[in-house]
Amino acid sequence: MGHLQEEFTKVQELVYELKIEEAMTADVITVKPHNHMNELRDLLRDHRIAGVPVVEKNKLLGMVSIEDFIKSLADGDVNSRIDAKMTRSVTFLYADEPLVHAIQKFDKHGFGRLPVVNRKTGNMVGIITKGDIIKGLLKQLEVNYHEDEVRRYRANHVLNDIVADRISLILQYDVVARDFERAGTASSELKATLKSLGIGREIVRRIAIASYEAEMNAVIYSDGGTVTAEVMNDQAKIEVIDHGAGIPDIERAMQLGYSTAPEWIRELGFGAGMGLNNIKRCADVMDLQSEVGKGTHLTSIFYFKKQRNDEPTRNH
Amino acid sequence: MTSLHEIIEPLGLEVKTSDTDLNREVTGGYASDLLSDVMANSNAGNLWVTLQMHTNIVAVASLKELSAIILVNNRTPADSTLVKANEENIPILVSKSPAFIMIGKLYEMGIR
Numbered sequence: 001m002g003h004l005q006e007e008f009t010k011v012q013e014l015v016y017e018l019k020i021e022e023a024m025t026a027d028v029i030t031v032k033p034h035n036h037m038n039e040l041r042d043l044l045r046d047h048r049i050a051g052v053p054v055v056e057k058n059k060l061l062g063m064v065s066i067e068d069f070i071k072s073l074a075d076g077d078v079n080s081r082i083d084a085k086m087t088r089s090v091t092f093l094y095a096d097e098p099l100v101h102a103i104q105k106f107d108k109h110g111f112g113r114l115p116v117v118n119r120k121t122g123n124m125v126g127i128i129t130k131g132d133i134i135k136g137l138l139k140q141l142e143v144n145y146h147e148d149e150v151r152r153y154r155a156n157h158v159l160n161d162i163v164a165d166r167i168s169l170i171l172q173y174d175v176v177a178r179d180f181e182r183a184g185t186a187s188s189e190l191k192a193t194l195k196s197l198g199i200g201r202e203i204v205r206r207i208a209i210a211s212y213e214a215e216m217n218a219v220i221y222s223d224g225g226t227v228t229a230e231v232m233n234d235q236a237k238i239e240v241i242d243h244g245a246g247i248p249d250i251e252r253a254m255q256l257g258y259s260t261a262p263e264w265i266r267e268l269g270f271g272a273g274m275g276l277n278n279i280k281r282c283a284d285v286m287d288l289q290s291e292v293g294k295g296t297h298l299t300s301i302f303y304f305k306k307q308r309n310d311e312p313t314r315n316h
Numbered sequence: 317m318t319s320l321h322e323i324i325e326p327l328g329l330e331v332k333t334s335d336t337d338l339n340r341e342v343t344g345g346y347a348s349d350l351l352s353d354v355m356a357n358s359n360a361g362n363l364w365v366t367l368q369m370h371t372n373i374v375a376v377a378s379l380k381e382l383s384a385i386i387l388v389n390n391r392t393p394a395d396s397t398l399v400k401a402n403e404e405n406i407p408i409l410v411s412k413s414p415a416f417i418m419i420g421k422l423y424e425m426g427i428r
Contacts, residue, residue: 180370180371180372181371181396183371183372183375184372184375184376184378184379185375187375187379188375188378188379188404191379205360205380205381208379208380209355209356209379209380212355212375212376212379213352213355216351216372268351268368268370268372269349269350269351269366269368269370269372269373270351270352270372272350272351272352272353273352274350274352274353274355274356275352277356278352278355278356281356
């Protein structure tokens with residue numbers, strides 16, 4: 001429903017944006033004032049139309065319709081000149097008016113078509129029907145949709161479109177200590193950004209796992225820090241730098257299942273002693289530096305091209 | 317392939333999120349209460365059966381592109397978790413059954 005309303009307001013916007021001349025038919029069938037009503041019949045039948053403008057020297061003199069023809073048939077004077085039978089005081093539109101004026105005039109007068117006149121020259125330049133309005137709107141919606149698609153495509157190929165011998169794009173996210181409401185936000189945002197840069201899904205998935213684990217470590221064990229991603233042509237480097245306690249024994253910390261997490265953290269499902277192992281399994285290169293009392297610096301590198309196994313799959 | 321909405325009624329699950337896509341395909345399932353374990357071993361499209369109910373389960377499910385979270389033992393998620401879940405389009409479903417029964421039923425339905 002929300003989507004429909006959005007489309008509806010888009011159409012409303014377009015009827016103000018589009019000009020009559022953008023939707024009208026410029027190639028108009030007309031008659032001259034000295035033509036006879038008999039000729040009108042053939043013209044209307046051949047073109048399957050219900051009325052035509054009466055024009056001389058590009059000037060609009062009036063409109064003549066199938067009703068006028070029927071009337072003259074009933075009166076028995078089908079041989080009379082058109083200018084004797086036409087409607088003279090004609091409602092028309094200027095070419096530079098917005099489309100909405102045409103809609104309003106159709107609604108008000110119940111006409112099927114309205115002639116269009118150039119405001120400066122006074123010449124008749126086209127005719128517009130309800131069908132023309134619908135076609136014009138659909139065409140414009142399609143143009144807009146296409147532009148939208150192109151924009152979306154471009155956004156997904158930012159990296160491909162950058163021409164340089166070396167690219168280095170830095171993305172940095174803050175990590176707040178012990179904030180479990182926001183924890184994981186940096187990784188989520190990084191993942192979305194890498195995706196929109198057009199980096200392969202499998203690599204983005206591996207980076208997301210590694211950055212999440214490193215981010216959670218910083219949330220749980222440090223006084224806060226940053227997640228920094230450097231995106232290059234052929235690789236991404238993720239650095240998570242935090243300030244705080246540091247890791248006294250890196251070798252032990254790397255052991256699967258080893259954790260120093262307090263009980264309340266474990267109850268939340270963290271502190272399984274798997275985080276660093278997950279990072280190591282996902283990254284192509286991993287380096288962990290830490291100084292007790294100062295903080296921890298974790299670097300992981302992901303190569304875009306190198307073939308490796310997909311993210312760790314479980315054994316059945 | 318099973319879609320999410322097909323399992324909700326037969327399993328008597330209560331949908332806690334208001335604004336999430338229940339038409340997505342379920343590619344299998346994973347059960348764990350350790351977040352790193354889920355990060356390491358679940359696959360995209362998996363249902364996640366857990367009793368953890370704090371906000372961070374949404375981050376994990378979103379990062380791993382899981383199809384939904386099933387909370388067992390009638391655990392009620394915090395409002396902040398539901399807000400986040402709606403934002404991230406991660407359905408949270410609640411079951412009265414304990415994990416073992418829930419997983420057995422899912423397995424019987426062909427979700428492996």
